Amino acid sequence: MITQTADHTDIRAINLAAVLAHLRREAPCSRAAIASATGLNKATVTSIVGELLDRRLVRETQQTQNHVGRPATLLVLDGSAYATIGLEVSARGLTALGCDAAGEQVLRWHRAGPGPDAGPAKAIAAIAALARRAIASVQSSGRRVLGITVGVPGLVNRDGAVVLAAGLGWRDVPLGSELAAALGRPDIPVTVDNDASLGVLAEHLYGEYAGTPNLIQLTGDTGVGAGIIVDGRPLQGHLGYVGEIGHLRLIPDGPLCACGRRGCLEALAGVPAILARVGATVDEEDSQRQLEGLMRRADNREADVIGVLTEAGTHLGHGIAALVNVLNPEVVVLGGAYALLAEHLAPAVDKALREATIAPDAGGCTVVPSSFPHTATPLGATAQALTPLTSGRLPG
Amino acid sequence: MITQTADHTDIRAINLAAVLAHLRREAPCSRAAIASATGLNKATVTSIVGELLDRRLVRETQQTQNHVGRPATLLVLDGSAYATIGLEVSARGLTALGCDAAGEQVLRWHRAGPGPDAGPAKAIAAIAALARRAIASVQSSGRRVLGITVGVPGLVNRDGAVVLAAGLGWRDVPLGSELAAALGRPDIPVTVDNDASLGVLAEHLYGEYAGTPNLIQLTGDTGVGAGIIVDGRPLQGHLGYVGEIGHLRLIPDGPLCACGRRGCLEALAGVPAILARVGATVDEEDSQRQLEGLMRRADNREADVIGVLTEAGTHLGHGIAALVNVLNPEVVVLGGAYALLAEHLAPAVDKALREATIAPDAGGCTVVPSSFPHTATPLGATAQALTPLTSGRLPG
Numbered sequence: 001m002i003t004q005t006a007d008h009t010d011i012r013a014i015n016l017a018a019v020l021a022h023l024r025r026e027a028p029c030s031r032a033a034i035a036s037a038t039g040l041n042k043a044t045v046t047s048i049v050g051e052l053l054d055r056r057l058v059r060e061t062q063q064t065q066n067h068v069g070r071p072a073t074l075l076v077l078d079g080s081a082y083a084t085i086g087l088e089v090s091a092r093g094l095t096a097l098g099c100d101a102a103g104e105q106v107l108r109w110h111r112a113g114p115g116p117d118a119g120p121a122k123a124i125a126a127i128a129a130l131a132r133r134a135i136a137s138v139q140s141s142g143r144r145v146l147g148i149t150v151g152v153p154g155l156v157n158r159d160g161a162v163v164l165a166a167g168l169g170w171r172d173v174p175l176g177s178e179l180a181a182a183l184g185r186p187d188i189p190v191t192v193d194n195d196a197s198l199g200v201l202a203e204h205l206y207g208e209y210a211g212t213p214n215l216i217q218l219t220g221d222t223g224v225g226a227g228i229i230v231d232g233r234p235l236q237g238h239l240g241y242v243g244e245i246g247h248l249r250l251i252p253d254g255p256l257c258a259c260g261r262r263g264c265l266e267a268l269a270g271v272p273a274i275l276a277r278v279g280a281t282v283d284e285e286d287s288q289r290q291l292e293g294l295m296r297r298a299d300n301r302e303a304d305v306i307g308v309l310t311e312a313g314t315h316l317g318h319g320i321a322a323l324v325n326v327l328n329p330e331v332v333v334l335g336g337a338y339a340l341l342a343e344h345l346a347p348a349v350d351k352a353l354r355e356a357t358i359a360p361d362a363g364g365c366t367v368v369p370s371s372f373p374h375t376a377t378p379l380g381a382t383a384q385a386l387t388p389l390t391s392g393r394l395p396g
Numbered sequence: 397m398i399t400q401t402a403d404h405t406d407i408r409a410i411n412l413a414a415v416l417a418h419l420r421r422e423a424p425c426s427r428a429a430i431a432s433a434t435g436l437n438k439a440t441v442t443s444i445v446g447e448l449l450d451r452r453l454v455r456e457t458q459q460t461q462n463h464v465g466r467p468a469t470l471l472v473l474d475g476s477a478y479a480t481i482g483l484e485v486s487a488r489g490l491t492a493l494g495c496d497a498a499g500e501q502v503l504r505w506h507r508a509g510p511g512p513d514a515g516p517a518k519a520i521a522a523i524a525a526l527a528r529r530a531i532a533s534v535q536s537s538g539r540r541v542l543g544i545t546v547g548v549p550g551l552v553n554r555d556g557a558v559v560l561a562a563g564l565g566w567r568d569v570p571l572g573s574e575l576a577a578a579l580g581r582p583d584i585p586v587t588v589d590n591d592a593s594l595g596v597l598a599e600h601l602y603g604e605y606a607g608t609p610n611l612i613q614l615t616g617d618t619g620v621g622a623g624i625i626v627d628g629r630p631l632q633g634h635l636g637y638v639g640e641i642g643h644l645r646l647i648p649d650g651p652l653c654a655c656g657r658r659g660c661l662e663a664l665a666g667v668p669a670i671l672a673r674v675g676a677t678v679d680e681e682d683s684q685r686q687l688e689g690l691m692r693r694a695d696n697r698e699a700d701v702i703g704v705l706t707e708a709g710t711h712l713g714h715g716i717a718a719l720v721n722v723l724n725p726e727v728v729v730l731g732g733a734y735a736l737l738a739e740h741l742a743p744a745v746d747k748a749l750r751e752a753t754i755a756p757d758a759g760g761c762t763v764v765p766s767s768f769p770h771t772a773t774p775l776g777a778t779a780q781a782l783t784p785l786t787s788g789r790l791p792g
Contacts, residue, residue, distance in 0.1 A: 155755055163756065214634045226722065231632045237724025238610045241755040244721040249714065249752060251648060259754055318645065322718055325640040326622065328633030356645060358655055359551055359637040360559065 012048075013392030015040055019048050020057070020077075020390060028061055028074035049075060055394055056081040057101060077102045082395065083143040085134045086381025087127060087150040088195060091167055091222040091272070092287050094127060096134045097378035100143060101389060103206065107137055108375070120162075120173040127175075128182035135188065145188050146395055147385035150175065151195040151377040153222040155241045160192035163241075166258040167222035167272075191384065195219055196243050196335075197234060198380035199372075200227025203333050204234075205383055207371045214329040217376065218245070218320070220338030223258075224266045226323060227380075245319050246270065269315040271337040277308045291337050298344045306344065313345040317352025320367065324353065328363045335370040342369035408444075409788030411436055415444050416453070416473075416786060420498075424457055424470035445471060451790055452477040453497060473498045478791065479539040481530045482777025483523060483546040484591060487563055487618040487668070488683050490523060492530045493774035496539060497785060499602065503533055504771070516558075516569040523571075524578035531584065541584050542791055543781035546571065547591040547773040549618040551637045556588035559637075562654040563618035563668075587780065591615055592639050592731075593630060594776035595768075596623025599729050600630075601779050603767045610725040613772060614641070614716070616734030619654075620662045622719060623776075641715050642666065665711035667733045673704045687733050694740045702740065709741035713748025716763065720749065724759045731766040738765035 018038045023029065026037070035045045052058040059078040079102025088095040098107030111130065114122050127150065135145050152175065154165025160176020162168075180190040200217040209215060213232040219225045224246035228235040235242050246266035247259055254263025255273070267273055271291070278297065280290040297305040320332055334342050334349075346367065353362050370376055389395065414434045419425065422433070431441045448454040455474040475498025484491040494503030507526065510518050523546065531541050548571065550561025556572020558564075576586040596613040605611060609628040615621045620642035624631040631638050642662035643655055650659025651669070663669055667687070674693065676686040693701040716728055730738050730745075742763065749758050766772055785791065 164754065166754075214632075228722070230626060231629065233627065235723070236610075236627050237759075238726040239724055239755070239760050241724040241759045242722060244754045247721055247752075247754040248718055250645075252646075261752070322644055323722065325643055326624070326638060326719065326722060327631070328635055328637040330634040356643075356657070358560065358562075358640045358643040359635070363633075363637045364635050 015044060015392070016048050016051075016394070017390060017392035019045065019052070020392070023058060023075060023077050027076040030072045030074055032072075034075070051394065057389075057394075079104060081143060082146050082389070083107075083138045084146050084382045084385035085131065085138065085148045086198070086378035086383075086385065087131060087134075087148065088198075088377040088381065089123065089127060089150060089152050089168065090195065090377075091153075094130050095375065095378045096130050097375060097382055098134060098138050099379070099382035099386075101146070101386060103383070106141065106143065107134060109134070117169075120168075120170050120175075123168070123170075124173075124175060124178050124182065128179055131179065131183060135183075135185070144395065146389060147189045147191065148179075148183075149191045149193060149198065149381035149385040150179065151193055151198040151381050153195045153219065153225060155244070156192050156194050158240055160190070162192065165222075166260075189385075189388075193381070193384060194225060194227075194240070194243065195221070195377040196225030196227035198227070198378075198384055199335050199370075199376035200229055200333075201234065201380035201383050202372055202376040203227075203335075203370065203380075204229050206379065207333065207376075208368065209331045209333065212331050214327065215331050215333070216323055216327065216329045217333040217335050217370065218316075218338060219377070220271050220334060220336035220341075222272075224270050224316075224319070228323075228327065228329075230327060245323055248319055248322055250315055250318055265315060265319040269312040269319065274308060274312050274337075274341075277312075278305050291340065295340060298341065309341060309344045310348045313348030314352045316345060317349040318356050320349065320365075321353050321356035321362075324357050324359075324363055324365050328359065329365055332365060332367045333370045334367060335376050336373060339369040339373035411440060411788070412444050412447075412790070413786060413788035415441065415448070416788070419454060419471060419473050423472045426468045426470055428468075430471070447790070453785075453790075475500060477539060478542050478785070479503075479534045480542050480778045480781035481527065481534065481544045482594070482774035482779075482781065483527060483530075483544065484594075484773040484777065485519065485523060485546060485548050485564065486591070486773075487549075490526050491771065491774045492526050493771060493778055494530060494534050495775070495778035495782075497542070497782060499779070502537065502539065503530060505530065513565075516564075516566050516571075519564070519566075520569075520571060520574050520578065524575055527575065527579060531579075531581070540791065542785060543585045543587070544575075544579075545587045545589060545594065545777035545781040546575065547589055547594040547777050549591045549615065549621060551640070552588050552590050554636055556586070558588065561618075562656075585781075585784075589777070589780060590621060590623075590636070590639065591617070591773040592621030592623035594623070594774075594780055595731050595766075595772035596625055596729075597630065597776035597779050598768055598772040599623075599731075599766065599776075600625050602775065603729065603772075604764065605727045605729065608727050610723065611727050611729070612719055612723065612725045613729040613731050613766065614712075614734060615773070616667050616730060616732035616737075618668075620666050620712075620715070624719075624723065624725075626723060641719055644715055644718055646711055646714055661711060661715040665708040665715065670704060670708050670737075673708075674701050687736065691736060694737065705737060705740045706744045709744025710748045712741060713745040714752050716745065716761075717749050717752035717758075720753045720755075720759055720761050724755065725761055728761060728763045729766045730763060731772050732769060735765040735769035 079100035082101040086097045093112040096109045155163040162173040176192040215229040217227040226243035226245040247264045251263035255267045257264035257267035475496035478497040482493045489508040492505045551559040558569040572588040611625040613623040622639035622641040643660045647659035651663045653660035653663035
């Protein structure tokens with residue numbers, strides 16, 4: 001749909017976004033190819049490309065194309081002058097990822113804790129410290145930081161406040177504004193979003209099933225959240241509280257969930273529940289080692305572990321079936337620890353999904369492991385922070 | 397987003413659609429007002445309005461506007477030359493609705509049966525007979541029929557075939573193609589869609605909460621289906637099999653459902669289940685009278701009936717909570733018999749919804765009765781059949 005009320009600036013931004021999008025998909029390509037593909041006239045393309053060259057967002061490359069005639073000057077994206085930072089807060093700790101404006105990874109850090117007992121104030125201080133160091137590191141490599149996005153396993157409102165993150169023990173934490181204040185960098189916008197919503201962005205942009213219009217990614221980490229792309233667009237909902245499949249009640253009067261209810265998918269098949277059920281000692285600081293132990297025991301086909309994973313997979317399949325009955329996705333991606341355990345979960349997931357979906361053949365849905373088991377959220381966060389640029393608003 | 401590859405015909409259609417949409421919202425209005433609101437230049441608006449006048453889709457009206465200066469010639473939509481027909485197939489029987497191109501109702505018929513035992517062939521013959529008579533009636537009033545859309549309580553694929561409609565006992569019924577063949581009117585396109593998906597269109601276009609970007613309508617009829625508008629657009633999904641909330645398993649090993657599974661929402665809180673539980677004799681041909689009896693007993697506060705409705709409302713609230721946790725709608729509309737029973741269902745629905753939704757205050761969701769308890773689906777079907785026109789493709 002044409003934005004009928006678009007003024008000149010909007011139109012410039014829309015056209016600029018179209019040129020960048022074409023370059024992202026098709027580069028290297030010539031100005032003429034861009035004009036032809038976007039429907040923009042050549043003068044407009046030349047002007048836009050000029051601006052992008054000035055900002056070092058594209059560069060020219062001399063290349064011979066596969067046809068007769070003299071070599072054309074081709075254009076490629078050049079993200080090297082800019083970067084965004086994606087952060088993930090989870091019970092496993094903090095992850096920071098930096099990507100340049102072309103999507104190339106330039107920084108990846110992980111640090112443990114602070115655990116849920118530390119409280120949000122300490123957590124925000126730790127997030128700010130990590131963000132500050134990430135900014136400094138990216139800047140020291142000559143890149144300008146365009147924005148920071150933080151992913152949190154919980155409900156995030158439009159102001160960047162965390163309304164509820166049961167797995168972190170957070171309620172009404174104004175993370176976005178406090179982090180921005182702690183950073184003191186008004187030139188670097190800070191946004192906060194749900195971890196699953198960011199994770200599915202990474203799958204939709206960079207994953208094995210990139211571009212799939214109906215795509216769901218399940219986090220398998222602190223909680224069980226669904227990031228949802230429907231009909232080609234990230235699902236937003238009324239207030240942004242979408243994808244909370246972890247609190248679907250599968251069994252009335254089932255086990256207690258961190259949210260205070262009973263029988264939630266998360267309480268039955270969440271990664272912490274799986275770890276607890278195989279007897280892993282609950283040690284906040286060492287969930288990665290616990291997970292590795294679980295995988296080793298599963299690979300050794302220890303009967304009790306296989307039993308737990310089969311039961312969890314069945315519950316997970318029922319949870320996925322609820323999503324499939326309502327949303328009819330083409331692909332459901334198992335993220336986080338689910339991706340690492342996919343081989344052991346898959347048979348039970350598939351069986352339950354097929355049994356509980358009303359459409360034949362699960363409505364054409366395939367369940368696959370994520371290509372980014374532990375970085376989908378921060379990777380999606382770097383993409384989210386790049387949104388102003390990809391929608392055509394150049395850095396000032 | 398501008399359709400970058402739009403050719404001249406596409407652009408004409410997009411502009412025409414924008415003019416029609418503005419007239420639908422704002423008429424009566426002047427050519428100048430249309431130009432100003434749509435961003436189209438005046439020559440384009442004059443040309444488009446000329447074509448619409450020729451086709452009798454708009455007409456001029458002399459009217460004094462509320463400002464100084466001579467009376468302007470204003471334009472209003474004129475749907476009187478065209479109509480579309482919406483049909484609903486349900487266990488209650490067949491409903492036909494005709495609306496002119498401005499959305500004014502010009503025909504409304506209901507006829508009983510054929511019941512589920514009759515089989516799809518007899519049903520298609522009955523649907524075709526009803527459609528033929530509706531076409532004749534609309535044509536005899538001087539209107540041209542632009543299209544027919546049929547709503548069915550089941551899974552409908554992109555070819556208009558009913559893959560599964562458990563409540564009708566149908567499986568793999570090529571309704572669209574057989575109905576088109578039976579009608580023998582290649583000038584009148586026939587489409588088939590899920591009843592809930594059509595019902596929510598009616599709510600989104602004409603209901604009390606019209607225009608709400610995140611809106612769900614529940615059918616409470618043969619089955620329990622959800623029609624879903626997300627972020628302003630009807631949810632499509634991979635193959636169109638969306639909104640099947642009726643087969644969410646609420647209670648493992650619960651009562652048997654028509655789909656063959658156990659504990660589905662439909663088996664616990666579907667209208668046929670409610671009627672059976674209050675002891676209404678199962679009489680296919682008289683579900684309307686059964687429903688009236690139920691409402692009378694509920695209004696008299698008969699304890700067993702109130703008990704059944706409270707239990708059904710609780711299950712319904714849990715089903716709605718699953719939708720709310722995943723989709724965060726602003727409004728959920730109770731359709732069909734649920735709308736008629738809303739007063740008695742609401743307390744239990746609200747309580748369960750609030751308890752089972754992870755977001756505070758049910759994520760801002762309100763549950764309301766439909767304005768069209770028994771006509772949402774055929775009304776949405778008339779709107780669906782008008783889609784080519786509203787997207788700017790004029791009748792040939």
